[in-house]
Amino acid sequence: MVNAWIVASIVAVVAGVVGFFTVLRGSAFVAHAIPNGSFTGAAGASLLGASTLVGLGVFSLAGALGIGVLSRRGRHDVATALALVMMLALGALFLSLSEEYAPEVYSLLFGEVLGIAGNQIAPTAILGGVCILAVAVLYRPLMLSSILPEAGEARGISAARMEMCFLLVIALATTMTVPVVGTLLIFSLMIGAPAAARSLTDRPPLAMTLSVAIALLIVWIAIAASYQTDYPVGFFVGSASAASYALGRLWAGWRAGC
Amino acid sequence: MSQSILDVQEVDVQLAGRKILDGVSFSVAPGQFTGLIGSNGAGKTTLLRVILGLQGATAGRVLLAGHPRSRRNPLVGYVPQKFLLDPDLPMRARDLVGLGLDAQRLGIPRPSRERRVLIEQMLEQVDAARFADARVGRLSGGEQQRVLIAHALISRPRLLLLDEPLANLDLRSASEVVTLLARITREQEIAVLISAHEINPLLGAMDSVVYMAGGRAASGATDEVVRADVLSELYGHHVDVLDVHGRILVIAGAGDTRDLAGHEGVFPHAPPS
Amino acid sequence: MSATAAAVFAPGLFASEAVHIAAGVGALVAVVAGLVGVFTVTRGQSFAGEAFGDIGATGGSGAFLVSVGPLWGFIAGNLLAACAMELIGIQRPRGRDLATGIVLGAGIGLAALFLYLDTTYHNTTGAAVTILFGSVFAITHSTLPLIALLSAIVIVTVAVIYRPLLLSTVSAEMAAARGVPVRLVGALYLLALALATALAAITIGTILSTALLIGPAATAIRLTTRPLLAIVTAAAIGIAVMWAGIVLAYDSYEWPPAHHGWPVSFFVVTLVFVAYLLSGLPGLLERRRAAIAPPREPAPAAARAES
16 A cells, blocks of 8 residues: 555656646647557557566657657647557557457556555656656756747757657656556646646746645545545546646636736 | 718726726728837737727727727728738638638538639739639748738728738838738728838828827827827827938937836837938 | 459458448548548647547446446537536637646546446446447447437538638637637537547547547648638548448458457558658658759748838
């Protein structure tokens, strides 16, 4: 049980940090598409008898690269949608070719945090650390490129390269968080908490801190509620994320009104 | 005396505690070409939005041909300021102009010869016939603007509003657009209210001017309004008005450069000598 | 020639009733998806289109729970979600995707709950897989009239708001200046999208729903410059890939490894993807040519105040 708290907290911190940029860059779709597509990697790994984590990693990467390359030629949201369905279609193929997969599908889609084993803490922590390190290194160019892309270009910060880096960060965050919260809901954490934080403050460092704090709160509430009611963690994560966003909007509206 | 096509009466607009428009009053007669001059932040766009009904006024009223403004007013045509059209839009210049005829009607347009002829004529008038079948989002800024003018004019408005159409054009293109507008609107007795922060490109075509600063306005014939005394009172501090070979130059007086609303003055630059 | 035909069209293809239904429904859905998809892509609402597919699954699993037909669940869920997105009410594209994401997150959370309850109370496993990866070969005769009716509703709705929708897509400001009720038109379109994706998701599955909505439309938009032509082209591409996918899926019953066929969705999506990539070739070649020989006309100067 303690394992669940620890791993989930690491996930929340990463989601809060990466999610801050996700909301800033308006990349909600990408944050949904890459984890979704990575599901195919898990299915493929199972087919080959390989490690699920490796499969997730490979397909998150493939998704990020695919979206990055396709969006240079066309609309970003079209690229995301088509890359996603291509990966999902491959996933459908893998599923149809392997018979014994069905029971694990649910936990990969929605997370199985309460069943986390002790030996998963270390890899999660390491990958999480790499993720946060990557964001720390990219912080300033990414901020500039996200808010004022032309100013960034003038300083030699290619918007396209920043986008690619950011996609890779999401891919990494995906790989480490999916076993905990599932492919379908990691993105919910990545946008609900940061969006709420942005309603509360304009200053980036404070917003990122709040984003992490809210994400931690959401995850702890979700685990506690799931433990009590036996309902899936994912349900509480999705609802709590939406609720924090709503509360953030209400707060901002109340502040503007008076 | 013919009725004004546009009457703005004591219009105030207050937003977030700031007075964006303060007692703005002026009229535009049918067929009159009026320049709306002012720097950024003077309130020009807000005023245009009030006239269009896109922004509510906290006081005062706007009359179009004597009647209060209603939501759908076919009397008014509009060319917006920023119109970066999506370069991938599956729409030809011709299609966008066609939408000017009937965008507010329901259903799919039935192709008719009459419609096609009208569109063709309008494209000729704005000299856009040669790129009529090009993807509208791929046209240059100046070409897109001409298409938007055609789109606004094809529904035969009595008043055409243009929000800073000359802002990003070089002087030659700017003068081409003004000549084009003056020609078409004179032919069809269409009144024009065109906003700009530089008065000189409009001097040849303008019948009257509305000069704005800090939300207030002074209106009348060009030589009545663009004078040191009138503008000094408008800006709230001393300005000089110079005539340089027929071009007008408005310069802040020595010392205080802030206007009535406390904004740093942003005056038109002197043309390089 | 007939040997090739026999290789492509496996025996029994044209006689199979399942194939007839699949081809008919698939074509109908492709037409609806193409029509709605052109607006979806030009309005930059691909995320909403994809999200409705997943939210439909929530509705479906909810319907399963209360023993109501899944189609109604898909429709109710999507329409409710569309209302929620409109209520959040952000009009800027980036903000709109955020609203979509929030609603989607809540929706998927609900799906998690419903599926858990399905398994607990109805003792069915594999519900998740079936709903998310549904197959076009699983449609029955009885639902056909309903599907046709709902498709007609979507087509009529879009046809009615066609012109105001087109102008507000080009420029919301210009449309508003003409008195077009931009928010109302946008909301009606979103509802039509919600209904269209519900329809598509229940008949051909959520993956194909998104693929047929976005892919053919994006491809058509690159190929033509006229709105109506883009819609017709999108529908045509959709029908073509759908039928080709069905033929290939039927053929694949003989293929290794399991001899129960590869999924239709795999074939159709691959074809959609390839079509989109191919449609980008002309632009790519032109960019290469322009890079070698610089354009002759100078770009319009942005400098002001030149004497």
